[in-house]
Amino acid sequence: MSFNNLKLIEPVLKALIHEGYTIPTPIQQQSIPAILEGRDLRGCAQTGTGKTAAFAIPLLQLLHQDQQADPQGRRPIRALILTPTRELAIQIEESFQAYGRFLNLRHLVVFGGVSQVSSVNNLRRGVDILVATPGRLLDLMHQGHVSLRDVKFFVLDEADRMLDMGFVHDVKRIIAKLPHERQTLFFSATMPHEINQLAKSILRNPVTVEVSPVSSTADTIQQTVYFTEKPNKTNLLRHLLTGTDINTALVFTRTKHGADKLTKDLNRAGIKTEAIHGNKSQNARQAALKNFKNQHTRVLVATDIAARGIDIDDLSHVVNFELPHVPETYVHRIGRTGRAGANGRAISFCDFEEKPLLKDIQKLIGKSIPVETEHPYAMAASQSDLEPKQQTQMQKRASSGGGYRSRLIRPASSRSR
Numbered sequence: 284m285s286f287n288n289l290k291l292i293e294p295v296l297k298a299l300i301h302e303g304y305t306i307p308t309p310i311q312q313q314s315i316p317a318i319l320e321g322r323d324l325r326g327c328a329q330t331g332t333g334k335t336a337a338f339a340i341p342l343l344q345l346l347h348q349d350q351q352a353d354p355q356g357r358r359p360i361r362a363l364i365l366t367p368t369r370e371l372a373i374q375i376e377e378s379f380q381a382y383g384r385f386l387n388l389r390h391l392v393v394f395g396g397v398s399q400v401s402s403v404n405n406l407r408r409g410v411d412i413l414v415a416t417p418g419r420l421l422d423l424m425h426q427g428h429v430s431l432r433d434v435k436f437f438v439l440d441e442a443d444r445m446l447d448m449g450f451v452h453d454v455k456r457i458i459a460k461l462p463h464e465r466q467t468l469f470f471s472a473t474m475p476h477e478i479n480q481l482a483k484s485i486l487r488n489p490v491t492v493e494v495s496p497v498s499s500t501a502d503t504i505q506q507t508v509y510f511t512e513k514p515n516k517t518n519l520l521r522h523l524l525t526g527t528d529i530n531t532a533l534v535f536t537r538t539k540h541g542a543d544k545l546t547k548d549l550n551r552a553g554i555k556t557e558a559i560h561g562n563k564s565q566n567a568r569q570a571a572l573k574n575f576k577n578q579h580t581r582v583l584v585a586t587d588i589a590a591r592g593i594d595i596d597d598l599s600h601v602v603n604f605e606l607p608h609v610p611e612t613y614v615h616r617i618g619r620t621g622r623a624g625a626n627g628r629a630i631s632f633c634d635f636e637e638k639p640l641l642k643d644i645q646k647l648i649g650k651s652i653p654v655e656t657e658h659p660y661a662m663a664a665s666q667s668d669l670e671p672k673q674q675t676q677m678q679k680r681a682s683s684g685g686g687y688r689s690r691l692i693r694p695a696s697s698r699s700r
Contacts, residue, residue: 289315294385295344302381308333309494315341318468323489325482326470332494335378338364338438338468343383345436345466346411350387358389358409359433365415365457366440367448369394369565370572374594375440376414388412395419396565403428417445417453424460431460439485442471442478447609451477458485473611500614500648504621505628508641508652510662513634516604517545519660521552523602523630524582531575532600534584535616537607542584545604549582556582587612595619603631606640610647630655635662 286299286307307315310328317324318341328334342362349361366372376392383390390412393402399419406428413420413429423429437458439445445454469482469489482489500506511519523529536542539560549556557571557580574580576595587607598620607613613631620627631652633641645651 284312290319291315291340292344292347294347295340295382298382298384298386299340301384304336308337310334310492311337311340313492313494314338317490317492318342318466319344321345321466323466323486324468324492325486325489326468326492327474328470328472328492328494334440334470335375336382338440338470339375339378340382342412342436342438342468343379343386343388346388347386349435358411360410360413360429360431361433362412362436362438363415363431363434363461364412364438364440365417365420365454367416367444367450368441368588369396369416369568370588371441372414372416373569379412379414390414393419393423394565395422399423399428417450417457420457421453424457431457432462434461434465436466436468437461438468438470440470442469442481443473443475443611444615446475446478447612451481454481472615500617500629500650501621501627503626504617505626506617506631506652507628507655508631508633509655509658509660510633511658511660512662513636515660516632516634517548519632519658520545520602520604521549521554522659524549524554530581530599531578531595531597532582532602533575533595533598533619534582534602534604535607536584536586537605539586541605542586546584549584554582555580556584558584559588560586561588587616594622597625598622599627601627601629603629606631606633606637606644608640610640610643613644614648 284307285305286296289307289312291299310326310332314324314326314337318338324338326334326337346362364375366375372392372394376390379388379390389405389408389410391402391405391410392414393399394416395418399422402423406423415423420429424431439454442454445451467485467487467489469486471478471482474482509519520534524532534545536545539562542558542560546556546558557574559568559571563571571580571583575583584604601617601620603613603616607616617627617629620629631641641652
């Protein structure tokens with residue numbers, strides 16, 4: 284099947300050709316016709332499946348066909364796309380710009396952390412499509428700059444991430460301001476109970492599209508786990524980066540402080556690295572992303588703010604420097620590579636305390652992740668089979684004179700004889 288078979292209008296098809304699109308992904312094949320028919324839709328798909336295009340393409344066509352001359356020259360907001368993070372909001376707005384390049388439609392993205400002056404000016408001139416994060420949208424609504432009374436199309440994207448980030452109550456407040464008569468599109472990579480209940484409350488007789496098992500990982504991603512001790516993780520990462528196999532690497536840490544510290548350590552080792560997290564200004568985050576996409580920066584260290592919403596062509600490696608506490612987050616992290624059918628590699632470091640996290644991840648994805656043992660910072664054989672609880676007990680005995688001592692594993696060339 285090609286996009287020509289999806290009853291798309293010529294300006295949209297022309298834009299898709301300009302972007303190099305020829306064959307729709309499964310979620311696009313199933314979603315586009317249903318949306319064009321005016322149906323509500325509930326989509327569940329893993330990251331990297333082409334979900335943004337699945338709703339942006341048909342919405343652009345519907346908005347174009349719905350355009351009506353306003354005697355006062357007004358352009359009220361007719362489509363609202365709500366998404367959890369700045370990065371994802373920017374990516375979605377860029378998609379609307381690309382697919383709608385030959386249509387006379389205005390679109391705007393708004394998010395927190397930057398001045399709202401430019402956004403307010405654009406809103407006054409009128410926009411057809413508004414892409415927003417919940418907090419900034421509520422601020423603009425409370426200030427009287429945004430009215431949702433003319434919205435005909437509402438998209439709630441990455442709903443499970445909204446729940447993770449504590450935005451569900453904000454989302455419900457926004458939904459309460461929308462017209463009852465509207466077309467609603469609901470997308471989520473996972474469907475926990477609360478998200479499923481939210482979907483049921485806002486969708487009317489929806490079409491359900493599930494193109495892959497919930498929380499599965501793409502077959503194009505080669506996954507590997509390296510067992511090592513926590514203090515050796517930086518050494519192990521430097522060791523892997525000294526080779527030529529890794530062109531670019533997106534490295535995930537749990538905390539902002541950890542991201543900054545690792546960035547400094549890698550730069551000191553001569554590996555050009557930048558960090559992106561919530562404490563960085565929006566300009567700094569965008570600059571870091573641009574440098575990474577252009578490969579001026581080899582390594583980008585990120586917290587989970589970047590687990591979704593970053594679309595980087597030809598990203599060869601994702602590294603879980605620290606395993607996430609929520610197993611679904613692992614799926615989103617490694618989904619930054621191996622996108623659109625390309626091959627990618629996901630490397631995870633696992634210390635003693637993270638073994639239960641690894642177990643949860645493997646249970647979620649339904650497979651065991653192969654272990655790489657041939658590296659100079661491998662976990663001591665005498666400790667590798669211990670569960671974290673056993674390890675803690677042995678360390679306590681060691682500290683009280685029990686004779687057990689934990690040690691860092693150094694490369695063979697640097698160990699004393």
